[in-house]
Amino acid sequence: xxxxxxxxxxxxxxxxxxxxxxxxxxxxxxxxxxxxxxxxxxxxxxxxxxxxxxxxxxxxxxxxxxxxxxxxxxxxxxxxxxxxxxxxxxxxxxxxxxxxxxxxxxxxxxxxxxxxxxxxxxxxxxxxxxxxxxxxxxxxxxxxxxxxxxxxxxxxxxxxxxxxxxxxxxxxxxxxxxxxxxxxxxxxxxxxxxxxxxxxxxxxxxxxxxxxxxxxxxxxxxxxxxxxxxxxxxxxxxxxxxxxxxxxxxxxxxxxxxxxxxxxxxxxxxxxxxxxxxxxxxxxxxxxxxxxxxxxxxxxxxxxxxxxxxxxxxxxxxxxxxxxxxxxxxxxxxxxxxxxxxxxxxxxxxxxxxxxxxxxxxxxxxxxxxxxxxxxxxxxxxxxxxxxxxxxxxxxxxxxxxxxxxxxxxxxxxxxxxxxxxxxx
RNA sequence: GGAGAGAUGGCCGAGCUGGCUGAAGGCGCUCGCCUGCUAAGCGAGUGUGGGGUGAAAACUCCACCGAGGGUUCGAAUCCCUCUCUCUCCGCCA
Numbered sequence: 001x002x003x004x005x006x007x008x009x010x011x012x013x014x015x016x017x018x019x020x021x022x023x024x025x026x027x028x029x030x031x032x033x034x035x036x037x038x039x040x041x042x043x044x045x046x047x048x049x050x051x052x053x054x055x056x057x058x059x060x061x062x063x064x065x066x067x068x069x070x071x072x073x074x075x076x077x078x079x080x081x082x083x084x085x086x087x088x089x090x091x092x093x094x095x096x097x098x099x100x101x102x103x104x105x106x107x108x109x110x111x112x113x114x115x116x117x118x119x120x121x122x123x124x125x126x127x128x129x130x131x132x133x134x135x136x137x138x139x140x141x142x143x144x145x146x147x148x149x150x151x152x153x154x155x156x157x158x159x160x161x162x163x164x165x166x167x168x169x170x171x172x173x174x175x176x177x178x179x180x181x182x183x184x185x186x187x188x189x190x191x192x193x194x195x196x197x198x199x200x201x202x203x204x205x206x207x208x209x210x211x212x213x214x215x216x217x218x219x220x221x222x223x224x225x226x227x228x229x230x231x232x233x234x235x236x237x238x239x240x241x242x243x244x245x246x247x248x249x250x251x252x253x254x255x256x257x258x259x260x261x262x263x264x265x266x267x268x269x270x271x272x273x274x275x276x277x278x279x280x281x282x283x284x285x286x287x288x289x290x291x292x293x294x295x296x297x298x299x300x301x302x303x304x305x306x307x308x309x310x311x312x313x314x315x316x317x318x319x320x321x322x323x324x325x326x327x328x329x330x331x332x333x334x335x336x337x338x339x340x341x342x343x344x345x346x347x348x349x350x351x352x353x354x355x356x357x358x359x360x361x362x363x364x365x366x367x368x369x370x371x372x373x374x375x376x377x378x379x380x381x382x383x384x385x386x387x388x389x390x391x392x393x394x395x396x397x398x399x400x401x402x403x404x405x406x407x408x409x410x411x412x413x414x415x416x417x418x419x420x421x422x423x424x425x
Numbered sequence: 426g427g428a429g430a431g432a433u434g435g436c437c438g439a440g441c442u443g444g445c446u447g448a449a450g451g452c453g454c455u456c457g458c459c460u461g462c463u464a465a466g467c468g469a470g471u472g473u474g475g476g477g478u479g480a481a482a483a484c485u486c487c488a489c490c491g492a493g494g495g496u497u498c499g500a501a502u503c504c505c506u507c508u509c510u511c512u513c514c515g516c517c518a
Contacts, residue, residue, distance in 0.1 A: 005475095041476060045487045052487090055499040059444040068498075075498040243435065243473095366473095368435075371455060373471070 001362045002103055004096065008034055017106040020113055020323035030099045037092045044085045051078050101205075102212050105358040107323045108295070108332040114322030120335070121322070126306070127315030129339050130398055137404070138342035139396035140273035143169060145404055146423055149274070160271075161263060161278040163389060168418070168425040172395070172408075173281060175415035176388050177256050180283040180308055184385055188304045190254035190285060195234035197257055198225050203237040206363030208329035208355075215264045218278075227260035231284035232382045237363055239288060243375055244367040250297055251288040254385065256281065274389040275347060281388035287381040288365065291357070294379035295332075298354040302334050305350045305385040312409045314394050315339040317346050331356040336386070338394040349390045352383030 007014050011027060018025050054075055058068045112121050143149030148169025154162045165173050184190040201224050204210040209217060209229060218227040228234055235255050244251070259282050270276035285304060289297045302318065309316045321333040330353040337346035357377035360366070366375040399407045406421040413419055 038476065041487085045476065048487060051498075056444070058498055062444085072498045079498070245435085368454095373455090375473080 001100055001358060002106070003361065004034060004100060007031070007100075007103070014103075014106065017323075018104070020107060021104055021326060022115060022324050023104060025099070025103060030096065033092055033096045033099075037089065037096060040085055040089045040092065044082060044089060047078055047082050047085070051075055051082070054078075101362075104326075104328045105331050105355065107326055108354070108356075110295075111326065111332050112320055112322045115324040116322075117325045119322045120319040120325055123318050123320050123334070125315075125317040126310060127313065127339070129315050130341060132341065132400075134402050136341040136397060136400060138273060139393040142396045142400055142404065142406065143274075146406070146421055148172070148421065151272075158278075161276065163274055163277055163279065168416075168421045169392075171416060172412070172421070173388060173392055175412050176391055176395075177281060177283060179412055179415055180385055180388070181254060181256055183308060183311070184254040184283070184285060184304060188252070188307075190252040190304075193235060193238070193253050193255045195228075195231060195238070195255055195257065197228050197234075197260075199228055199234050199237070200225060203233055203240065203363075206240055207233045207236050207359050208362065209233065212328060216262055218260045218262055228257060229261045230259050230382075230384075231255040231257040231282060232286060235284065235286040236359060236365075236380055236382065239365045239378075240363045242365060244288065244365070244378065246290070246367055246369050249288060249290050249367060249378065250293070253286045254283060255286070256283045258282075274393045277389060280390075283385050283388060285352075285383050285385040289379045289381060290367070291376065291379050294354050294356065294381060297379075298332065298334075298352065298381055301381055301383045302336070302352045305336055305352055305383050308386050308391075309336065309338060309349070311411045312391070312395065314391075314398055314409075316349070327351075327353065329353075329355050329358050331358065334383075336384075338390065339398065340394060341397045341400075347390065347394075348387075349394065350384035350386045353381060355380045355382075 002014070007027070008031060011031065015027050018027070054071055058071055058075075061068050061071075112119070114120065140149060140151065144151070146168070148166055150164045150166055154164035157164065181192055185192050198220065201210060204217070204226055209226075217229055220226070234257070235253050238253070239251075258279055260279055261277075263276060263278060266276060274280070285301055287297050287301060306316070306318070316336055316338045319335050319337060321327075321330075321335060326333055333351055333353040335348050336350035336352070338349040340347045356379050359380045360377040363380075365378050365380065367378050368375050395409065395412075396406055399409065401407060401420075405423075408416050408419050408421065418425055
C-alpha cells in the first residue's frame, strides 16, 4: 500500500510508475475521492468540536442546576448531522481504500525499464553448464526410473501437480531442507522459525496477496483461512502491528514451509515434473530492515540465497526484473535462475525482493529511533533460499550420469549418507 | 462442544455507580541536574493516526482504551454482535 498523502503529493511520479508497470489505474478519480473525503472530514470535525464544547457546557450547567433543554435539543440535531456525514465519509473512504489496496508499489530507481519478462537483464552468472556425452534426460524421467518420484500415484492421491517422493528421493528433499536451513542459521545469522501453514485474511492482506490475488490461493471451505503460498506471509506477519526497537534491526528469519498455490491460469505450462506444483517445499529468508540500509540488505539476501547454489555447484544466473515484470508489492526484485540441462534453459529457483515500506504499511510494522520521537515504517525483504523442489530437479538434471544414476553434490553427502542415487538406494 | 474470566499507552497496571481521563501510578526511554558511597537520587519530557494554517519550526482541531454497531447532549465506562486470550469440564491427538 502506498500512503495516500504520498499519492496526492506525487501524482506524476505515481502515474509514471504505474505506466512503467503496464498498469492502468485512474489516479485522477482517486484524487477526486480524496478531495471529497477531506472536505467532508473538515465539516464533521467542526461539528464534533462544537458538540464537545456544548456537552461540557451542559455538564457544568447541570451542576449549577440550570435548564439545559434548549441546548440538548440543539445538540441532538448536531449529532444526527454528524451521523449522516459520517456515513457518507465512510462510503468515500471505502472507495479510496479499495483503490489504494490494489495500487502496486513504486519501482526503485535502479529497476530496469521494460515491458515484460523478455526485457529482464542478466546481472550475473555463475558456474559452468555441464557437458554431457549423451542427451540429458528431464528430471521426471530420471526420478521415475530411479523410483524416487511417482507422479502417477501422486495424482491418484491428490491430483495433477502434486509430488510424491519415495525412498532416496524423500531423503534428498529432506537433506536439501536441512542443508539450506543449516547454512542460513549457522553461517549467515538467520533465526529459524516454523510458522503456521494456514493464515487468516489479515495476514494475507498484510503482505499483499489479498485482496487482489485471491484466485491464486487455496482457501479453506467454511473458514476465512488460506493455505500459505509462501512462508513470506506468516513470517512477515510475525511482527504485524508491532513497534520494534531500533537496535534489533535488521531482523533475519529463515523458515522452511510447504507452499500451496492454485496455479490458476497456468494450464498447459510445465505440466510435467516438479517445476510447477500445487504443493512444494521452500526455505524462505525474511528480513526487517531500516529504510536506509534495505538495499544493502537486499544484496546480502541475494548473496545468501546464491551461496546455496554455489555450494551445490549448480550453474545459475541472476536477473533483475524490469518494471513491467515486477511483482505487485515489490520495489525491486532479483530472480535467481538455475540451469536445467534437459530444457537447455535457466529456470527461476529464487526471487529476492525489497518491498520497502509497502508491506510494512499494510501490516503496520514500525520501529522507533533512539532519541527521536515518533515511529517509522520498517522495510521488509524476502527471498527464497531456495525453492526445494526445483533444487531437487536441478540436481537430478545436472548431476545425472550416463547410466541414469545421480551423483550427490559433496555438501549433501553427509545429509544423505551416500554419494549417489541408484535404483538400489 | 459446555461453564466462567479478561482484552486500556513501548511494557505493567488503575479507572468501568457515564461529564476538565488521552487516560492515575509504576517500569522503560530521552534530556538536564546532582553525586564519596556507587545497576543511587532529583527535575523535566515521553502514544498513534488523520485534517487545517504555515516555506519551515510551529500552532491548532478531530479521532483512537480488542473490532464493529447501538443508547445518550455527552461513553474507556451502559447495551448488542464479533474476534482473540486465559481457567475449568468434555472430546481428540
